[in-house]
Amino acid sequence: EVQLVESGGGLIQPGGSLRLSCTVSGFTVGSHMTWVRQAPGKGLEWVSLIYSDGTTYYADSVKGRFTISRDNSKNTLYLQINSLRAEDTAVYYCARAPPYGDYYGMDVWGQGTTVTVSS
Amino acid sequence: QSVLTQPPSASGTPGQRVTISCSGSSSNIGSNYVYWYQQLPGTAPKLLFYRNNQRPSGVPDRFSGSKSGTSASLAISGLRSDDEADYYCAAWDDSLSAVVFGGGTKLTVL
Numbered sequence: 001e002v003q004l005v006e007s008g009g010g011l012i013q014p015g016g017s018l019r020l021s022c023t024v025s026g027f028t029v030g031s032h033m034t035w036v037r038q039a040p041g042k043g044l045e046w047v048s049l050i051y052s053d054g055t056t057y058y059a060d061s062v063k064g065r066f067t068i069s070r071d072n073s074k075n076t077l078y079l080q081i082n083s084l085r086a087e088d089t090a091v092y093y094c095a096r097a098p099p100y101g102d103y104y105g106m107d108v109w110g111q112g113t114t115v116t117v118s119s
Numbered sequence: 120q121s122v123l124t125q126p127p128s129a130s131g132t133p134g135q136r137v138t139i140s141c142s143g144s145s146s147n148i149g150s151n152y153v154y155w156y157q158q159l160p161g162t163a164p165k166l167l168f169y170r171n172n173q174r175p176s177g178v179p180d181r182f183s184g185s186k187s188g189t190s191a192s193l194a195i196s197g198l199r200s201d202d203e204a205d206y207y208c209a210a211w212d213d214s215l216s217a218v219v220f221g222g223g224t225k226l227t228v229l
Contacts, residue, residue, distance in 0.1 A: 034218070036164075043121070044156070044164060044207050046218035057216055087186045088166040093163055101169040105154050110161040 002026035002042040002108050004094050009113035016084050016117075022094030022110055029075045032097035034106055036082060037090035037115075047092070048060075048079065051103060084117045091115075122147060124206055125221035133227050136196040141208035143189050147219050148167045151211040153191040155184055158205045158223075167206070168193070200228045 008020040022033075035047040048068040049057045056068050067080040077094050091114050095106035124142040131137040143152065150155045153204065155168040166175050168184035195202055208221040 004173060043205070043223040044220045045210075046209075046220060049218065059217055060215075082206075097164070098169055098175075101154075101173075102211070104150055104151075104209075105166070105169050106164070107166045107169070108158070109165070111163055 002096070004091060004096065004110035006092065006094055006110040006113035009092065009115045011116045011118060012084055013119050014084060014086060014117055017080070017082045018084065018115060020079040020081065020094075020115070022079075024075050024077065024096070027099075028072065029036050029070050030072050031099070032103040032114075033068075033070065033077045034104070035077075035079050035093045036093045036095060036098065036106070036109075037088075038093070038112075039090040042090075045090070047102065048065055050077070050079070062100065081115070084115075086117050089115060089117045110113055121222040122212060122215070123210065123218035123221035125206075125208060125219055125224045127222065128225045128227065130227040130229055131195075131198045132199050133198055133221045134199060135198045136194060137198060137226065139193045139208075139226070140225075141191040141193070141221050143191075143219070145189060145212060146214040147189075147210040147212040148186065148191055149189040153184070153186050154209045155191075155193050156209065158207065159201075160204070164207065195226075198228055202226060203228045 091112040098107035137175040152170040156164040171186040
């Protein structure tokens with residue numbers, strides 16, 4: 001069964017750092033993978049994408065502060081978040097691109113992990 | 120302000136047909152496939168359509184997707200109470216080198 005499980009969220013002070021993890025099973029994390037976030041009561045916001053070849057893309061709102069990476073040996077995707085701001089408060093989802101679709105699609109999603117930035 | 124434009128809300132009665140629009144530009148919908156996602160209350164999003172109108176297995180054929188030029192649409196026929204959810208369109212934007220989402224449409228079944 002294809003599954004993604006996020007972890008690493010929590011309450012963090014402005015300016016702090018956090019590393020989110022997304023452990024996958026049923027497929028290899030070396031696929032195209034995406035992070036999406038959703039602020040409380042708001043819509044979906046794309047955050048970052050990593051191609052199977054390691055090429056990365058970021059939303060302008062997080063460029064320079066967030067870093068997407070993965071460890072194939074642990075079948076885990078990461079999102080390093082630095083210089084956290086109040087507007088980064090959101091549920092963060094990881095998702096897989098569909099093998100039958102496009103690199104920017106998302107066919108299986110994790111349950112999300114909540115990041116709250118507050119002093 | 121989202122790059123893709125969706126109506127914030129839509130509604131219908133059980134059994135009716137509703138349509139949700141998604142408007143973009145030549146750099147996103149005009150040149151790339153559209154994806155649709157359904158998010159039931161309190162849950163993670165679920166893929167509803169890939170490549171404009173392709174349904175993953177398990178999505179009922181009451182749902183249909185289409186694209187024309189720089190716009191796309193999601194139609195739901197035979198509306199059911201459990202279709203109440205937020206619906207999002209998305210596409211790759213060649214100018215931004217980013218995935219862009221619509222702001223989402225909250226569907227209410229009256």
